Amino acid sequence: MRIRVPGDKSISQRALIVAALAEGRSRIAGLLHGGDTESTARALRALGVPVPTIPGDGSEVVLEGVGLDGLRPPNGRLDLGNSGTGARLLMGAVSGIEVEARFDGDTSLRGRPMGRVIRPLRALGARVDAVETPDRLPIVVRGRAGLSPLEWESPIASAQVKSAILLAGLTGRTRVAVIEPWVSRDHTERMLRVVGAPVSSRKTESGWRVELQESQGRIDPLDLSVPGDFSSAAFVLALSALGAAGGEVTVERVGLNPTRTGFLDVLRRMGADVRVDDRTLDDTSEPVGDVVVRPGVLKGTEVVAAEVPGLIDELPLVAVLGACADGEVRISGASELRAKESDRIATVTKGLTGLGVAVEELEDGLVVQGVPGRTLRGFVEVHHDHRIAMAFSVLGAATGRAIRIDDRAVSDVSFPGFHELLTRVAGDRD
Ligand code: S3P
Numbered sequence: 092m093r094i095r096v097p098g099d100k101s102i103s104q105r106a107l108i109v110a111a112l113a114e115g116r117s118r119i120a121g122l123l124h125g126g127d128t129e130s131t132a133r134a135l136r137a138l139g140v141p142v143p144t145i146p147g148d149g150s151e152v153v154l155e156g157v158g159l160d161g162l163r164p165p166n167g168r169l170d171l172g173n174s175g176t177g178a179r180l181l182m183g184a185v186s187g188i189e190v191e192a193r194f195d196g197d198t199s200l201r202g203r204p205m206g207r208v209i210r211p212l213r214a215l216g217a218r219v220d221a222v223e224t225p226d227r228l229p230i231v232v233r234g235r236a237g238l239s240p241l242e243w244e245s246p247i248a249s250a251q252v253k254s255a256i257l258l259a260g261l262t263g264r265t266r267v268a269v270i271e272p273w274v275s276r277d278h279t280e281r282m283l284r285v286v287g288a289p290v291s292s293r294k295t296e297s298g299w300r301v302e303l304q305e306s307q308g309r310i311d312p313l314d315l316s317v318p319g320d321f322s323s324a325a326f327v328l329a330l331s332a333l334g335a336a337g338g339e340v341t342v343e344r345v346g347l348n349p350t351r352t353g354f355l356d357v358l359r360r361m362g363a364d365v366r367v368d369d370r371t372l373d374d375t376s377e378p379v380g381d382v383v384v385r386p387g388v389l390k391g392t393e394v395v396a397a398e399v400p401g402l403i404d405e406l407p408l409v410a411v412l413g414a415c416a417d418g419e420v421r422i423s424g425a426s427e428l429r430a431k432e433s434d435r436i437a438t439v440t441k442g443l444t445g446l447g448v449a450v451e452e453l454e455d456g457l458v459v460q461g462v463p464g465r466t467l468r469g470f471v472e473v474h475h476d477h478r479i480a481m482a483f484s485v486l487g488a489a490t491g492r493a494i495r496i497d498d499r500a501v502s503d504v505s506f507p508g509f510h511e512l513l514t515r516v517a518g519d520r521d
Pocket of ligand 1: 100101102176248249250251252254275276403404427
């Protein structure tokens with residue numbers, strides 16, 4: 092079976108923001124038409140950018156950029172819904188412009204830590220104030236033209252923090268450097284290089300260093316075709332590995348950025364048969380290819396801290412795969428999971444426990460004892476978290492179709508059409 096998944100969420104969000112700040116007309120095909128991109132598009136419109144409606148079929152969008160100084164003060168608050176990427180990256184972009192904006196989001200986003208972006212943005216010279224609860228949305232950003240140079244050592248590997256700082260450096264016309272303990276996804280760096288911003292990165296003794304030199308005051312428009320989202324593909328690949336797709340599955344034209352594909356290594360270690368056919372074209376900044384997975388007998392594995400940034404969003408899926416593996420799946424060094432759309436360590440532990448799976452919750456991860464071939468039955472609360480909903484839906488499809496979840500629609504945040512695809516891939520094989 093050959094399938095495609097919707098456009099990459101991280102790249103779609105960045106494409107909208109970068110195209111908005113560019114001078115001239117960007118053309119972007121394959122944008123994700125999901126809850127998070129809708130939120131970012133809406134916020135950009137409120138900031139005066141003429142972002143057209145994002146089509147549901149991935150057809151090309153033409154976006155006329157307003158330039159690095161072109162964002163305008165919004166009339167009301169900027170509601171970023173569920174999107175941590177949209178909120179944090181836009182807070183960065185606004186910081187270097189003479190604009191005041193109040194950022195807000197849904198209950199999940201209001202609960203997520205924002206101190207990690209507030210601190211560097213203040214150090215750059217923007218005024219950033221949490222108005223109700225320290226380090227949480229709602230937050231008012233009062234940007235300033237001409238920020239101070241910054242060298243920021245981040246204790247966590249976070250692409251959102253790194254990107255917020257880079258975008259602030261870009262609009263605030265200053266030099267910024269971010270040092271992370273491990274490399275986080277590098278879509279922002281790749282995209283900024285394509286549009287002519289002077290970004291470089293290298294490994295150093297203290298970690299991974301990304302630098303933006305003071306820019307010339309403008310960036311070029313984008314001409315981009317967004318690849319399929321590897322994080323969405325992962326759910327389909329897992330179905331295939333578990334034998335729930337009735338055979339081999341190929342996910343076509345999916346993004347294969349090496350900072351994102353750690354899940355393939357884990358799948359291989361667990362015994363799945365994984366093949367990658369690279370299709371990258373010379374003129375794209377992001378590697379793209381087809382991934383083929385065949386069913387296998389899965390066994391336990393261990394995921395440690397250094398690997399975590401490369402599969403951070405796939406860890407709930409690795410944990411539920413653990414329930415079907417022969418042996419133990421141990422994930423550690425992943426306390427960042429507690430800062431996602433839900434506390435993913437707690438929600439996965441609770442979900443699996445409720446299904447009768449033996450799980451040990453760790454401060455920074457979890458340990459799952461698998462039993463292959465068992466029917467799993469029960470009800471799972473997904474805490475409004477799209478990836479938790481999809482991970483347990485995959486588990487249900489592979490273990491007897493007796494798992495119910497409380498919120499199926501939440502998968503639209505990143506993967507519209509997920510349930511239809513699940514039915515198509517695994518549906519008629521009872
Ligand atoms: C994202 C970065 C990651 C990831 C999130 C998307 C991005 O978050 O979990 O789903 O687009 O930059 P962190 O930067 O908080 O690690």
